[in-house]
Amino acid sequence: MGNTSDNMQYADKIHCIGPTTDCSADVIFVVDESGSVKKKNFELMKTFLSQLVGRLDIDSGNTRVGLVTYSNNVDTAEAFNLNAHSSVASVQSAISSLTYSPPGTRTDRALNYVRTVMLTSEAGDRHNVFNVVVVLTDGKSSKSHKTKVGTLYTMWKLMKETSLFQKLS
Numbered sequence: 001m002g003n004t005s006d007n008m009q010y011a012d013k014i015h016c017i018g019p020t021t022d023c024s025a026d027v028i029f030v031v032d033e034s035g036s037v038k039k040k041n042f043e044l045m046k047t048f049l050s051q052l053v054g055r056l057d058i059d060s061g062n063t064r065v066g067l068v069t070y071s072n073n074v075d076t077a078e079a080f081n082l083n084a085h086s087s088v089a090s091v092q093s094a095i096s097s098l099t100y101s102p103p104g105t106r107t108d109r110a111l112n113y114v115r116t117v118m119l120t121s122e123a124g125d126r127h128n129v130f131n132v133v134v135v136l137t138d139g140k141s142s143k144s145h146k147t148k149v150g151t152l153y154t155m156w157k158l159m160k161e162t163s164l165f166q167k168l169s
Contacts, residue, residue, distance in 0.1 A: 024129040026082050027056065028066040028118055030110045032137035035071070035102035042100040045136050050092045058088045064126070065091050066118050072104025074113040081117075083124025107137060 029049060033042055049067075056063045068079040078098055085091045114133055119125045 024062045024126070025132050026064045026066070026119075026125055026129055027132045027134065028068070028082070028114055030107075030114060030133060030135045030137075031067065031069045031098070032105060032107070032135075033069045033071050033075070033098075033100050033102060034105040034138075036105065037100075037102070037138050039100045041138065042098075046095055046098055049136075050095050053091045053095065054088055056088070058086070058091060061086065064124055066114075066123070067091075067095065067098075068110055068113060068118065069098060069101075070106060070110035070113075071102050072106050074106075074109050075101065076113075079113070079118070081123035082126075105137070105139065107135065111135075 031042075031045060031049070037045075053065055056065065058065060064082040065085065066080055066082040069075045080094050085094060111133075117123060119131060119133075121127070125131065
């Protein structure tokens, strides 16, 4: 991820405007905690995520946030679904409590977990709002061929379900 002090300088230069209330979204963060990330950079990602969610319109219910960490396996104990937290403070507290547990980088497993568990109505996914999945990683998945398939499948599924795609068919 580069030099931590350089990353902090870049993070300090990011200026965001306040929350917007005109765009609902379900946002899931997929966070790499593999050995190559290193603990200091994992802590930096937590700080970044906490600041970022502070800018989202969570308190009103317009934005829902879920998160999952992964290394060789998905950390289901620390994962939280879209319907788990309804305030910025609660999401930030959950992010603050994340622990670093390497090794491995099985991004494919994390994306599969998001698709099959987190992006369901039972987990708080709303069918009438956009889904946004943000992957924070320092590099290549241990099974990159499976990661690409998972990503392409998700994009295909989303395209298939949109009204624009249905009109083109």
